[in-house]
Amino acid sequence: MRDANGRSNWKGKPRAADAPPLTTGPGLTRLTIHDGQLSLRDARRRLTLAGALSVEGAAGLRLAATGTFLDTPARLDVRGGRIDGIDPAAAWPVELHLVSPALRLEAKGTTDGVLNTHSFGATVTARAPTLKNLDRAIEAGLFGTQPIALIGQVRHDGRDWYLDTIGGGIGRSRFVGKASVLKRDGRTAIDAQMRASQFDFDDLSDDAGRAKAAASKAAIGPRVLPPTRINLSHLWKTDGTIAFRVDRLLSDGGTVFRSLRGQLHLDHQLLTLDHLVATLATGQMTGVARVDHRSGRPKLSTDLRLEGMALDTLVGSPDDITGIVRGRITLSGQGDTVREALSRADGSAAIVSNDGTIKALVADVLGQDLGGTIKQAILHPSERVPLRCLVATFRARGGVLVPDPLAIDTGSAIGRGSGRIDLRDESIALTLAGRTRDDPALRIVDPIRVGGTLSKPAIAIAGSDAPSGKPGVGGFFKALGRSIGEAIGLGDKPAPRPAFMPVDCARLSAAALR
Known part of the structure; x- marks a missing residue:
């Protein structure tokens, strides 16, 4: 018997912690059991069995018991070799079969001497609906x-x-x-x-x-x-x-x-x-x-590098932008799970892409050039221009990532980003604004906005509210109206236009990956 707290009637006096481990069996040279009965009620394993036990001559040991395991019908059969007239230290054959809908466990092997459970070898097979059921039998701390x-x-x-x-x-x-x-x-x-x-x-x-x-x-x-x-x-x-x-x-x-x-x-x-x-x-x-x-709550720290990933795979827009990504993530935070620790993390996360390509249409939107955007959409919707670099470095504090910097340079247009990514709820609130090398007559008032979550980002381009972020006809007319209003002095006072300053790709890329 064993209760749910682990108290049993088969354990002897506890051995000292520094005592040598037992390696030998009982050293039996003769054992006979006629018409024996064995009952096992193990609340810890949720295993209850009862059946006939015999040890006789050449037939050896036989146990056939039935009962329940994890509230399902169970049968246990154990067969061991003969005991009388053999060397008690020689290899002793034994096999076990526990059959239940909750677990089918079979073992066949030898012990180093008769009934020596301290030293043995066996081939073991197990089938179960979950590894936890096997753990109930062998008590190894499995899940x-x-x-x-x-x-x-x-x-x-x-x-x-x-x-x-x-x-x-x-x-x-x-x-x-x-x-x-x-x-x-x-x-x-x-x-x-x-x-x-x-x-x-x-x-x-x-x-x-x-x-x-x-x-x-x-x-x-x-x-x-x-x-x-x-x-x-x-x-x-x-x-x-x-x-x-x-x-x-x-x-x-x-x-x-x-x-x-x-x-x-x-x-x-x-x-x-x-x-x-x-x-x-x-x-x-x-x-x-x-x-x-080792002390306090678990502290997770990472130093991970990314090499050779396709930019279109990361961005999820293969038609708009291409390139090869490098990156580095060094974050640390405390919590009982990865999610909890990173939602409180400090550190940095950066990705860099150089020498790619980008749709000219997207470059003009990035540079907030409405005229160029409309021209590309009508005349050259598939035309591409070089992507000199994309550098996205985020500084993390308390699970909030802030661009430092977020910059894109296509040669003809530049863009810089601001905003935040909050790892506590994985929300994104980023804005990309820029300008082209040539000061456009009509400027797109609305910057590119990235919202949504890490699992489902949403992009709004040129006044588009569409989740796809693709600038449509309605978006163009809205942006056109606001741009004309700005040009003739209607509406809010326009934001000052920064000078066109190419991004120092080499310096920012090196700093991001340092």
Whole structure:
């Protein structure tokens, strides 16, 4: 028997912490049990079983019990080799089958001596609706997931566990790996390697977790910053290293990430993710991230670099602008999740693109040249001009990002931005205003405005209120009316026009990525 608090009647006197681990079994040379009965009532595992137990001659050990596991019907069958007349220290064969709708667990192997549960090796297979159900049986601190189908070669030696091989699937994720879990000086040390042919992070949540995430999304709307938990309080006695590689990342909503590899190091509640390489649809992200939970609330810090990403992929407008993006993100903040920590972050985030192209129409809108915009829209809607540079550097304080600077230079037009991005609700409120090299007769009064959220930005160009941001006929006439009004002195006093000063692309780009 064991109650929900863990008190059981099968535990003996507690061993001293500095006592050597047990490695031998009971040393039996003869054991006979006729018509035995075994009952197990384990409230901690939510497992209740009862059935016949016998140990006789050449037939060896036999246990056949029925009951319930996690409130579903369950059957347990255990078979062991003969005990009489053999070397009690020799390898002793044993196999176990636990069959239930909540978990199908099978193990076949040998112990190092008769009934020696301290040292054994086995091939183990497990199928369950969630990894949490397997954890109920083996009590390893695992979490809820999508359905599992796993197979592994397992060894136990004293206090230590070894997964010489493990592989299979969780949801639609497929992986292989190995691991060791060692107990030393009251701490747990993990050394593991994992490689996945395909992996979906959503598989690491069970149906209840997915439902909770869906409810949160419905309440607060879609978010870009993940709610991944980074509180390490439950790992205060755990250290280790996990090397991982994912050949193909999957996501129901689609993702620009293609593959992922890196190493996780945990040392006394300091978690470091390094050697990180995330391959994107174009380019890659590299760098280091740390979670420090040695005192106070968890502190997340990042130093990530972006290289070779296509600008049109980032902006989401391949017809309007092209180029190759470089970037750097150095943010740090405190919170129990990634989202909470970044919503309070200080630091900087920057992207730079040089030597691209931009539609001449968009360049004229950027330069607030209404005449040039109308001319391009009518006569040369597809014409392109060089993009000398786009430099977007944001300084972050308390989760609010402010441009410092946000600048675009097409050679014929320049634009500079102001406003903010608030990571607390992921809202965007940016304005881009500029001018062309030649002072236009009619100036677009309305600047380019970027609003919405990180997950769904909305762009308004030339007076357009359309979510697409494409300047339409109505937008032109509105902008034309306001521009003429400004030219003849009607309406508000026009803002002074800055001198045309080309952007120092080399200096600003170097400063942004420093």
